[in-house]
Amino acid sequence: MASSSFKLSFLLLLAIFICSNAVELGQLKETSMTLYFQDWFGGPNPTLIQITGRSDGFMSYEKFGTVFVTDDPVTIGFDGSSAQVARAQGMYVTSALDGSISHVMISLVFTNEEYKGSTLQIQGASPQFERVREVAVVSGTGKFRLGRGHATFETIHIDVEKSYCVIQSNVTVLHY
Template sequence: MAPTSSTPLKIISFSILLLITINNIANGQQNQSTLVFFLQDVGKGVGATVQPVIGINGKVWSYNSFGTIFVVDDPIMLNPNPGSTQIGRAQGMITVTSLDGSNVSIVLSLVFNNGQYSGSTLEIQGASRQRENSRELSVVSGTGRFRYARGFVVFETVSYDDSTNHSVLRLTVTLAIPS
């Protein structure tokens, strides 16, 4: 019985697709940028920017409790000082997704409302190993100046105050933006 499609035709088709991909990469049809921002994350008190909204009945709602969902509205700053220039808000949800509380799932929009990126957003999504000082997540999209952006963001804890539950997080965002 004769095959329904020829092997040489498959090889030629694959080779053409591979050459197009290599050509697009070689021609630099994407610009790479690295940006650094700081989040002021406050978990307690009147000015709290992250709050648990739901969890499993009978369990304490915390970052270590499986099933707890938090909403976030952290200010995005140019430097780690809480009094520095605010250029936007990090808004989204954090869900404790591992039974032992070591991983959370993050869906976060960086919404810029001041400075050169005003009116633009970056969309971040992924699993965060919250007990590590440095966590890498995906940048899955963007709008405005970041339209069609792809890349990754590294979250690093700069400081943490246990009494106020105040964290300063450095976000190092590496993007590939189509030209």
């Protein structure tokens, strides 16, 4: 009898705790956005650099163990001169032996007025030679507190001579 009374008391306390946290956080919201990563992989001010791997001057995306770091400006439009809303800061690691997968670890650090100081943490295995790659949104801060969802990446423009590409990202996140 005492065991069943203890279980009931524990479940009641757990329910109160869960409900009180839900009230503090507010309603779950969904935010979807299309963003454009302005990626400079060469030239005088690169925003993506290779820090390990082949050292013959060429980026080696398909070599196992190659690590890249990035700090791309993120804009609301395709054109690099459109309004900047965030920075994409993080790293990519070629994590498949055959070079087909890059592990992505990126923080979207928002700089625009609406979301300034908020972040989204994006992480996952990205099949780097697929047209569209999907990874998880695993967390968020600020306006995206406790965020979770998914993000797709698609390289929609590349200019090898200028060492420049534009990556479109569609992000859907549930948050409080």
